[in-house]
Amino acid sequence: MTLLDTDRPSKQDGDVTVLVTGVGFPATSTIIRALRQTDAFDAHVVGVDSDSDACGFSLVDTAETVPPGDSEEFIPALKDITRREEVDVVLPLVPAELQPLADAKPAFEELGAEVMVADPESLATACDKGQLYGTLVKQVHPVVPEFYRVSTCEEFVDAVYALGYPNRSVCFKPPVGSGMRGLRILDPETDRFGVLMDKKPSSIVTNLEDVLPVLEETPEFPNLVVMEYLPGEEYCVDVLAGKDDVPVVVSRTHNETHDTGFVKSTVEEHPELIRYSCELSAALGLEYNATFQFKLDAYDRPKLVEVNPRLSESSSACVGAGVNMPALGVQYALGHELPEVDIEWGVHTAQNYQVVFYSTDKESTTI
Structure with missing residues (x-):
């Protein structure tokens, strides 16, 4: 599988400042660790969250508290941090932040930062399940429930x-x-x-x-x-979508125990789901990381549950299979030519969350 070379000007290899939002989500820790594991760049991670006790603050180089994503103050606050920290790439993980950031992409580009979100129209369709299903019905796509x-x-x-x-x-x-x-x-x-x-x-x-x-x-x-109701097994397909291609696609099972927050995945090759995800990415005009969630119906036919047009927390399961989705997304945003990926099918992942302790002087300890 050959990965694309984007038409954006490439930055020099070396230190890259990545602003990661929503670092209070427990599973965000695996995304931050994945950014640090790549050999493609040295990540300086700026972590932001609306919660001053966000667990991910213990893992980042610079921590900032910001207003919620649906607040009018959110974008100005993020622009100030981007300017001050000389951010190269903004990696949003909070659903409520995606549309404001998509609308504000030109302002961040003026500051020299690329925002990892699709264009506003594509994002609006992907995030609204009714609009999403309606669009796919018009295309007579078989995955629509x-x-x-x-x-x-x-x-x-x-x-x-x-x-x-x-x-x-x-x-x-x-x-x-x-x-x-x-x-x-x-x-x-x-x-x-x-x-x-x-x-x-x-x-x-x-x-x-x-x-x-x-x-x-x-x-x-x-x-x-x-x-x-779709009673069958659940699958996720993680993609890195380009403007004209979908060069990175990984399919996996997804078994989440909602009472405990425990997630198990097995990276399995499912050609039909991979094909559907490539078709849907192109039809929706998605760009950057996205995750397609499918479930089997009563006749074992895959149906689309939803699209997350962002890097999903559980996509870190791909890292163990040799596909560092967070790092590849940042490389694409920087305009780097992406490497070949060699997926190790069959890798099984069990994912749970970390605990952070804060002492009275706000020093943090992670277990």
């Missing part, structure tokens, strides 16, 4: 029954969201006592009888995507 966009309680109930409830499980979620926020699986055979006594309060399994009263009482019904 059965779905409905609803904005009233009546539409919600009609969609749930149209998808086969109560003979089939159904799920729903906001069209724009982060992680699993707002996701619920409607299972008509839910063991309510088992959920109460054996599951943590974060369980996403419920039924229509429990959900409907809450939705009926809400003053303003939310926009939702109601879709078929």
Whole structure:
């Protein structure tokens, strides 16, 4: 697989200052470590987060607290840090920061920094599941699950029954969201006592009888995507997309235990998922790192769950298979010609999170 040489002017090899956002996410530590493991450049990492106790601050060279990504003060604060620290590349990891940073890319380019996000239009489609599915339906793409966009309680109930409830499980979620926020699986055979006594309060399994009263009482019904439940195995495909090519693609299983935050992956070659991810990257006009999440339906056909148009925390699983996604993304942003990658298929990864202790003088210790 030959990797592309971008049309941006190449910086000299050597020290590279990378500004990483969202270093409070526990899994961000693996991304920071991956940036330091590459031989392609020496990373000076500036870490920012809206939480002054962000766990990733113990791993970076320079730590800065910034306003939240949806605040009007976020972009000005990040520009000040970029100017002061002479940042070469901005690597955003927080979903709420992607659109503001995409809109502000020209301002960062004037400061000499490349922002690792797609253009605003591509980003808007990828981040909105309803818009994403609708775009792919028009292209008659086979990975689109059965779905409905609803904005009233009546539409919600009609969609749930149209998808086969109560003979089939159904799920729903906001069209724009982060992680699993707002996701619920409607299972008509839910063991309510088992959920109460054996599951943590974060369980996403419920039924229509429990959900409907809450939705009926809400003053303003939310926009939702109601879709078929996909019971099969979950896969992720991590890509580094260029403007005209998708040169780095790694497929893997993804098994996340939501009660514990424990993630297990096996890097496995799945040609069909790799092909779909390349097609989707091109169709959506994505650039830089992205992760496509698929699940198998009841007939073992892969369906697209969502697209994360950023470097996902779990993509560090690829590092053990010889593909340093964070470092390759930075190299692409710098305009470097990328090396050949040799994927070690079959590598298994178990990923958990770290603990950081702060003493009274704010010195940190990591275990």
